[in-house]
Amino acid sequence: MIDKQQERMERYLRLNIFPTTFCPGCGCGSILNAFIHALDDLDIPPEEVVTVTGIGCSSWIPSPYFKGDVLHTTHGRSIAFATGVKIVKPDMRVVVFGGDGDLIGIGGNHLIHAARRNIDLTVFLVNNFVYGMTGGQVSPTTPYNIQTTTTPYGNVENPFSIAEVIASSGASYVARWTTYHIFQLVRAMKEALQKKGFSFIEIISQCPMNYGRAVKLRSGPKLLKLFREKSINIKEVENLTEEETRDKFIVGTLVNRDKEEFTERLRDAIRRAEER
Numbered sequence: 001m002i003d004k005q006q007e008r009m010e011r012y013l014r015l016n017i018f019p020t021t022f023c024p025g026c027g028c029g030s031i032l033n034a035f036i037h038a039l040d041d042l043d044i045p046p047e048e049v050v051t052v053t054g055i056g057c058s059s060w061i062p063s064p065y066f067k068g069d070v071l072h073t074t075h076g077r078s079i080a081f082a083t084g085v086k087i088v089k090p091d092m093r094v095v096v097f098g099g100d101g102d103l104i105g106i107g108g109n110h111l112i113h114a115a116r117r118n119i120d121l122t123v124f125l126v127n128n129f130v131y132g133m134t135g136g137q138v139s140p141t142t143p144y145n146i147q148t149t150t151t152p153y154g155n156v157e158n159p160f161s162i163a164e165v166i167a168s169s170g171a172s173y174v175a176r177w178t179t180y181h182i183f184q185l186v187r188a189m190k191e192a193l194q195k196k197g198f199s200f201i202e203i204i205s206q207c208p209m210n211y212g213r214a215v216k217l218r219s220g221p222k223l224l225k226l227f228r229e230k231s232i233n234i235k236e237v238e239n240l241t242e243e244e245t246r247d248k249f250i251v252g253t254l255v256n257r258d259k260e261e262f263t264e265r266l267r268d269a270i271r272r273a274e275e276r
């Protein structure tokens with residue numbers, strides 16, 4: 001098993017630049033590991049993958065460690081760059097990694113419109129509930145009443161349930177898991193990578209330094225325990241009251257459907273224009 005993991009890491013990662021710069025106990029390393037497991041299980045070579053990121057700790061998950069192409073772009077704009085890559089290089093698998101601040105805050109409009117178009121991108125949104133890299137400011141997923149560095153009297157806003165937003169915007173595949181559910185996450189990543197159209201996984205992940213400080217759980221294992229305790233499988237939700245699901249993480253597959261994809265439609269329109 002150790003040999004297999006070594007082999008996998010050598011196949012997909014630039015090991016000469018390890019260790020990573022992530023803080024001790026951060027969830028980003030687990031997500032990178034899950035990603036290379038998913039690729040390896042599907043036998044997708046790194047040369048067939050382009051990873052695209054914005055700015056934030058989670059944007060450093062593939063960059064610069066992944067052996068395939070890595071496009072590290074500007075804050076909130078990874079989806080726009082990824083859209084360009086997918087249109088010009090339709091045979092490449094284009095995978096976006098980003099945080100809640102990056103993809104939902106500054107880049108929120110790009111995200112919902114990419115889901116609406118159902119463009120063939122795979123997006124792994126790392127939700128750690130704060131702007132981790134810049135010191136733990138409030139983000140669009142920070143729960144109500146949490147004390148962050150910019151909400152010293154508690155967050156007065158409501159958080160986005162982003163997986164539900166993306167599902168209702170028209171994506172082909174949407175799931176939510178946490179870094180505690182690592183086997184389910186690998187399986188979901190494989191489904192997302194194979195799905196035609198917009199596939200999206202909200203990965204609830206621990207930031208022991210900044211979110212950990214806000215909720216007074218300053219360690220990776222303590223936050224993983226919280227994720228375990230707070231998670232409810234989507235299959236069980238039907239039988240529960242609103243009260244019982246409040247403040248819980250509803251994990252599982254929200255949507256898995258076959259739909260027409262944007263770049264195919266675009267190529268078809270170009271062909272028709274050329275014929276005229």
Ligand SMILES: Cc1ncc(C[n+]2csc(CCOP(=O)(O)OP(=O)(O)O)c2C)c(N)n1
Binds near residue numbers: 130
């Ligand atoms: C245009 C612009 N605005 C603001 C910043 C500062 N900034 C860097 S990372 C970041 C937020 C990152 O939060 P998130 O996307 O949740 O990623 P995390 O670090 O939590 O993984 C911000 C606001 C920036 N780099 N560029």
Ligand SMILES: [Mg+2]
Binds near residue numbers: 056126127132
């Ligand atoms: Mg964040």
